[in-house]
Amino acid sequence: VTPQIVAAMFRNVAAAIDARKDWLSELDGVIGDGDHGITMALGWTAIGRALDQVNSDDDIEAICKRMAKAFLDSVGASSGPLYATALLRAGESARGRAGLDAAALVAFIEAAAAGIRERGKAEPGGKTMVDAWVPAAEAAARALREGGSVVACLKAAARGAEEGMNGTAKIAARKGRSSKLGERSLGHMDPGAASTFVMLSAMAKALERELSETADG
Numbered sequence: 001v002t003p004q005i006v007a008a009m010f011r012n013v014a015a016a017i018d019a020r021k022d023w024l025s026e027l028d029g030v031i032g033d034g035d036h037g038i039t040m041a042l043g044w045t046a047i048g049r050a051l052d053q054v055n056s057d058d059d060i061e062a063i064c065k066r067m068a069k070a071f072l073d074s075v076g077a078s079s080g081p082l083y084a085t086a087l088l089r090a091g092e093s094a095r096g097r098a099g100l101d102a103a104a105l106v107a108f109i110e111a112a113a114a115g116i117r118e119r120g121k122a123e124p125g126g127k128t129m130v131d132a133w134v135p136a137a138e139a140a141a142r143a144l145r146e147g148g149s150v151v152a153c154l155k156a157a158a159r160g161a162e163e164g165m166n167g168t169a170k171i172a173a174r175k176g177r178s179s180k181l182g183e184r185s186l187g188h189m190d191p192g193a194a195s196t197f198v199m200l201s202a203m204a205k206a207l208e209r210e211l212s213e214t215a216d217g
C-alpha cells in the first residue's frame, strides 16, 4: 500500500463522509447536539484540500500529518482532536516505510485506535467511537493472524467497526456529551462510532479498488 494508495483511501473517506453526513447528524441529534455530520464533512473537506497539496516526496507519515493538521484546524467539536490524534498516530506507526504490508496496515489501525482511546481517556463500553475502533483493531489483528491480505485485514476492521457501532445502541453513555443522558441513550447508536464505521469501510472499498486496478494494469 503506497502513499498514493493511502491518499486515495482517504479521498474515498472524504466522499463517503459527505454522502453520509445527514445520517451522522441525525444520530447526533438524538443523543448529542446534532452537529456530527456537519463537523465531519467540514473536517473531511479540509482533508481533501490537504490531499491536493500532497507531493511525490511525501511518505505515509507526512500525508497523515497533513490530514491531521487540516482536520484539527477545521473541526471545533470533540471529534476534532480525537480523529486528528488517530491520523497522527497512524502516520507515526508507518514512519520510514515506503508502503504498508498487511502487518503494517494492522499496526496503522491499532495506532489510530490507541490514539483515540488515550486522547479521549475513554475505555470500551462508554458508548463512544472507541467502541467501534477497538473491535475494528481486534478484528484486523485476527485477520492478520489468519494470514489475511491487506484488503482482508482492512475489510475485517470495517466489519469490526460495524459490529461495534451496532453494539453502542445497547450501551448507556458514560463519556462525551451524551453521558448526561445515561440510560436514556439506550437504543440509540453513537454518532462517532458510526463515523468510524463510515471511514473504515470507505478505506477498505478504496483499497480493494486500487489494488485490483494495479493487478489489472
Ligand code: ADP
Binding pocket: 028, 032, 033, 035, 036, 039, 040, 076, 077, 078, 079, 080, 082, 116, 119, 120, 121, 122, 127, 128, 129, 130, 175, 176, 177, 190, 191, 192, 193
Ligand atoms: P461534540 O460532542 O463536541 O458535538 P461531535 O458531535 O463531533 O462532537 O462528536 C461526538 C462523538 O465524539 C461522540 O459520538 C463520541 O463517539 C465521540 N466522543 C466524545 N467524547 C469522547 C471521548 N472522551 N472519547 C472518545 N470519543 C468521544
Ligand code: MG
Binding pocket: 028, 032, 033, 034, 035, 036, 077
Ligand atoms: Mg456533536
